[in-house]
Amino acid sequence: MIKTLARQVGQYKTAAILTPLFTSLEVVMDVLIPWVTAMLIDRGINAGDIGNVYLYGGIMLGMAFLSLMFGILAGRYSAYASTGFARNLRQAMYRNIQTFSFADIDKFSTSGLVTRMTTDVSNLQNAFQQLMRVSVRAPFRMIFSIFMCFVIDARLSIIFIVAMLVLGTFLYFLISRVSKLFSQVFVQYDQLNAQVQENVTGIRVVKAFVREDHEKSLFDRAAEGLYKLYVRTEGLMALNHPVMNLVVYGCIIAVSWFGAQFVVGGTLTTGEITSLFTYVMSILMSLMMLSMIFVMLTMSAASGKRVAEVIDEEADIVNPSNPIMEVKSGDIEFNHVCFAYNSGKGSGEYAINNITFSIREGETIGVIGGTGSGKSSLVNLVSRLYDVSKGTVKVGGHDVREYDLETLRNAVAVVLQKNVLFTGSILDNLRWGNEHATLEECQEACRMACADEFIDQMPDGYYTRIEQGGANVSGGQKQRLCIARALLKHPQVLVLDDSTSACDTATDAMIQRAFREQIPNTTKIIIAQRISSVSACDRILVMDNGRVSGFDTHEHLLRDNAIYREINALQTEEGGDFDEPRKKRSKKPQKSKKS
DSSP: OHHHHHHTTGGGHHHHHHHHHHHHHHHHHHHHHHHHHHHIIIIIITTTOHHHHHHHHHHHHHHHHHHHHHHHHHHHHHHHHHHHHHHHHHHHHHHHHHTOOHHHHHHHOHHHHHHIIIIIHHHHHHHHHHHHTHHHHHHHHHHHHHHHHHHHOHHHHHHHHHHHHHHHHHHHHHHHHHHHHHHHHHHHHHHHHHHHHHHHHTHHHHHHTTOHHHHHHHHHHHHHHHHHHHHHHHHHHTTHHHHHHHHHHHHHHHHHHHHHHHHHHTSSOHHHHHHHHHHHHHHHHHHHHHHHHHHHHHHHHHHHHHHHHHHHOOOSSOOOSSOBOOOOOOOEEEEEEEEEOOSTTOOOOEEEEEEEEEEOTTOEEEEEEOTTSSHHHHHHTTTTSSOOSEEEEEETTEEGGGBOHHHHHHHEEEEOSSOOOOSEEHHHHHTTSOTTOOHHHHHHHHHHTTOHHHHTTSTTGGGOEEOGGGTTSOHHHHHHHHHHHHHTTOOSEEEEESTTTTSOHHHHHHHHHHHHHHOTTSEEEEEOSOHHHHTTSSEEEEEETTEEEEEEOHHHHHHHOHHHHHHHHIIIIIOOOTTSOHHHHHHHHHHHHHO
């Protein structure tokens, strides 16, 4: 963890080195001032020598000015280094996250990554700044002050040694308890962020079903868990202040008692006892700062571990050593493929089990089956959004693991089940498919996706602004824009993962007709819930519980495949939902026969 975080200091190393240097010089000036003060009192004021008063007074002013300048420089460089360190941390995390596969994202969770990028990095930034300044300033000031105390009077200096031992023992027990609690706190932060993210993303559903009170109760439970953990943690940390006060006042009383006796006995001067009191406060303030540093480092250690995990995480899916840089055709072949969501919280059970089939270039393949049958898992393997657990998936005659990832994903365009649009104009969103696409190319893609009809009706046309998450367009409009975006890649394989479910039947038919006429050589895989969306496909793949139940034309499947025939009957004859449990569905035809 330390090496990972230290590497992120990067170009700010010079500032990180200059900060403790200037801090040390500032401390030297601060520590010498009380010593000069003692000489000012003893050799100037008490001796009645105005020349020494001016001399030592001038020296003190010079030291104070130098201390101020060193402090300003230390503060400036520490701010520069710490903010740069935080920037590098966020950049390193973000760049690595961009290489993550879907399985890697599942492992950390979206809310967990957000917490690490924000709260955890802020903790590390503050800790790094304190480490450069306070963790240098406090021990240096304490060591120099103790040294000066020994120079003035070694007998009284024993008091400070005892105070340090008492405080050190207390800090050891405090940190050992608090560090475990801070680790739990950040896990609770993840859960709280997850609750907020889910609620805000689905706020329209929450309001449509009048579930505000339910969501409030869920948030309250998450917030209450975080509150209780923080109360325990802060309760332990709060012990730091009273213990520090006890040590401080104990030292002051001890120095006052014994120092007064030494002054009366003539073994200690008034100036020396005055400077000793200054050094007492300096030592004890340094101890207090050190205790706060230990607490902050304890808290930031938990954050550092979480941030380092993301930076050090090796992506599940990476380019091979000598990748293939061209996909020559849209042929697809599955050979004894098994796949399980093993990463993160996955159960490890196969979502796809021993599937074998092949698709010829230019074919239009429909994929249909009940919820959880493995349809989306199947197509995610084609563009290598996930890697197979067993077997091979080939595109263009080569295993997808042999391709350069960018090459493969440009050749295999996927319109995912959850459509996402980004803040910006319609044109900006379309150019995600091809950043160099002209307006005419975007218009052509939108005509194929039947998106031009609603874009032309918008006041600003293709320059109409899309709000965050596509909030100002309907579900069907969002789907058509996402299809147009994929078409701009001019892919050899186009995968639509239930991407026309929000479109009406007529629009769905128009989109498929455009595909047949305008991109006949592109292999098209269409996942759908409606028979009408796949009936015109060259062949249809019927999925059932992670296995292929049938793979043939619409007519042959109606004749030979019981599952497909049942789906067709439910949708065309009874209008039912084929995602109902099989046992329930099987009862419906029996009732109709009895009647």
